[in-house]
Amino acid sequence: MAESVDAAGLPTALGAVDYLLHRGEANPRTRSGIMALEILDTTPDWERFRTRFEHASRRVLRLRQKVVVPTLPTAAPRWVVDPDFNLDFHVRRLRVAEPGTLRQVFDLAEVMLQSPLDIARPLWTATLIDGLADGRAATLLHLSHAVTDGVGSVEMFAHIYDLERDPPPGPPPPQPIPQDLSPTDLMREGLNHLPEAVVDGVRGALWGAASMVGRAVLRPASTVAGALSYARSSVRVVSRAAEPSPLLRRRSLATRTEAIDIPLSDLHRAAKAGGGSINDAYLAGLCGALGRYHEALGVPIATLPMAVPVNLRAESDPAGGNRFTGVNLAAPVGTADPVARMRKIRAQMTQRRDEPAMDVIGSIAPVLSVLPAPLLESMTGSVVASDVQASNVPVYPGDTYLAGAKVLRQYGIGPLPGVAMMAVLISRGGYCTITTRYDRAAVRHEDLWARCLLEGFDEILALAGEPAPHPVPASFDAEAPNTSTRSVSGSCAPATMQSEAMRRSGAE
Numbered sequence: 001m002a003e004s005v006d007a008a009g010l011p012t013a014l015g016a017v018d019y020l021l022h023r024g025e026a027n028p029r030t031r032s033g034i035m036a037l038e039i040l041d042t043t044p045d046w047e048r049f050r051t052r053f054e055h056a057s058r059r060v061l062r063l064r065q066k067v068v069v070p071t072l073p074t075a076a077p078r079w080v081v082d083p084d085f086n087l088d089f090h091v092r093r094l095r096v097a098e099p100g101t102l103r104q105v106f107d108l109a110e111v112m113l114q115s116p117l118d119i120a121r122p123l124w125t126a127t128l129i130d131g132l133a134d135g136r137a138a139t140l141l142h143l144s145h146a147v148t149d150g151v152g153s154v155e156m157f158a159h160i161y162d163l164e165r166d167p168p169p170g171p172p173p174p175q176p177i178p179q180d181l182s183p184t185d186l187m188r189e190g191l192n193h194l195p196e197a198v199v200d201g202v203r204g205a206l207w208g209a210a211s212m213v214g215r216a217v218l219r220p221a222s223t224v225a226g227a228l229s230y231a232r233s234s235v236r237v238v239s240r241a242a243e244p245s246p247l248l249r250r251r252s253l254a255t256r257t258e259a260i261d262i263p264l265s266d267l268h269r270a271a272k273a274g275g276g277s278i279n280d281a282y283l284a285g286l287c288g289a290l291g292r293y294h295e296a297l298g299v300p301i302a303t304l305p306m307a308v309p310v311n312l313r314a315e316s317d318p319a320g321g322n323r324f325t326g327v328n329l330a331a332p333v334g335t336a337d338p339v340a341r342m343r344k345i346r347a348q349m350t351q352r353r354d355e356p357a358m359d360v361i362g363s364i365a366p367v368l369s370v371l372p373a374p375l376l377e378s379m380t381g382s383v384v385a386s387d388v389q390a391s392n393v394p395v396y397p398g399d400t401y402l403a404g405a406k407v408l409r410q411y412g413i414g415p416l417p418g419v420a421m422m423a424v425l426i427s428r429g430g431y432c433t434i435t436t437r438y439d440r441a442a443v444r445h446e447d448l449w450a451r452c453l454l455e456g457f458d459e460i461l462a463l464a465g466e467p468a469p470h471p472v473p474a475s476f477d478a479e480a481p482n483t484s485t486r487s488v489s490g491s492c493a494p495a496t497m498q499s500e501a502m503r504r505s506g507a508e
Contacts, residue, residue, distance in 0.1 A: 006061050006079065007176065013076040014067060022067055022077070022146035025119055028253050032145035033113050034153065035413040037105060043130055043137040044403035046093060052403050053091045053126055056159040058173035062147050066122050071183045075190025082122055083178035089121060095130040105129055105138045106257045106475050109413055114255065117144050137405065145415060150393040161400040240385040242303040242330035247294060248387045248420035252441035258450045259411050259435040259474040264427050266461055266469035273463040276342040279392050281460050282425045282434065283308070284341040286390055289456025291333035293449055306331035307386035308349065327352040328385055338459050388421045395428035411435045433474065450476040
């Protein structure tokens with residue numbers, strides 16, 4: 001039987017959640033690609049850039065592995081080192097046309113994220129973008145969520161970065177040993193071990209049943225109470241926390257991304273002044289932006305359903321695979337006071353984190369993973385309980401370099417798993433970026449949303465006191481700072497970013 005872990009210590013079998021995400025790559029409505037957009041202070045040498053990923057793919061085998069699914073489900077799908085691995089398919093180079101703005105790079109990222117990754121190959125690409133203003137460049141790291149989650153990807157891609165611009169070169173890692181395993185081979189292997197698997201499964205089921213019966217006999221009241229408590233907790237975990245927004249209901253295949261930059265120290269001071277954490281301040285700013293958007297369009301609401309992914313990864317867990325669950329909130333978008341908003345968010349997060357059935361989705365994932373594709377898509381659409389998802393991923397605290405170029409900013413562009421908007425906060429190198437990717441059928445007033453996003457976090461940063469710091473638009477131009485979206489009805493700043501925005505944010 002195959003080893004349970006590969007040479008890098010990563011599990012070879014796909015977990016049920018990972019396989020669900022892998023299957024989703026075939027459908028544009030369930031595609032789960034995640035992307036890091038990085039701004040570099042200069043254009044790195046191409047061969048040096050390419051070599052960084054060649055070496056990383058030797059150290060982190062997931063970057064060399066593809067998924068083999070058995071012809072019949074006699075065994076779990078498996079990660080195997082691709083015998084036909086070709087770095088040139090994964091590491092690419094493009095150039096944007098003049099004037100070379102970040103807006104152009106975000107639009108290119110949307111095309112990539114809406115395009116399927118080739119599931120016959122390792123599920124990632126790295127694209128170097130030349131031609132940005134002031135000699136800068138960008139990278140687009142595109143990764144299937146089946147490979148890992150946001151926190152796992154930070155560890156996985158750490159091998160491509162340096163802590164200085166020009167460190168001495170090290171020896172190349174050894175070449176991984178390719179594995180020529182076909183779906184039929186994997187099916188046969190599963191058949192050969194089927195009797196053993198059945199015996200182990202029956203033994204485990206009998207042991208579990210006996211243990212449950214024993215507990216019921218010895219402590220009948222507490223056993224029944226515990227089962228009922230878990231069942232009620234499961235309902236709370238998967239249930240929608242608030243009524244959905246009437247403005248954000250429509251879904252399509254068209255998406256757009258907007259982003260702002262904030263010095264991390266400014267957001268930390270504002271969070272402390274408001275009596276909360278950085279995550280509380282982030283969610284409160286996002287809620288403030290959403291509230292402004294609804295009010296400006298004449299549809300004020302008190303709450304909307306928001307899901308916040310919570311990391312379950314322990315320090316001993318490998319970088320591969322997904323270890324997260326979701327917390328459903330009644331996001332207080334109608335609460336005008338930002339401090340009160342932070343308190344409401346913090347109270348809900350604390351309560352939801354303590355739910356006994358917090359990881360119930362992971363428990364039912366093995367059943368979902370074997371459903372036929374049409375039924376799976378239907379069920380996925382019915383269980384999505386949020387309008388918005390909001391993720392917070394801390395990356396690297398200090399300066400980092402890629403092939404001799406300094407990373408100035410990183411923007412996280414997440415998937416839209418049936419929701420109207422995915423927001424991602426990335427903290428890296430003393431800055432944090434807040435990126436919102438949304439369905440254009442749900443958020444139809446793009447310029448208004450950009451302005452609301454800016455003002456929502458302007459309000460949070462004002463808690464830090466005088467002189468009040470301000471967020472800086474990254475993907476769009478801001479209108480005059482005294483214009484309030486609470487008095488407009490859809491007409492706001494044009495969403496075209498100029499390089500001056502990054503200069504104002506100190507990214508020289």
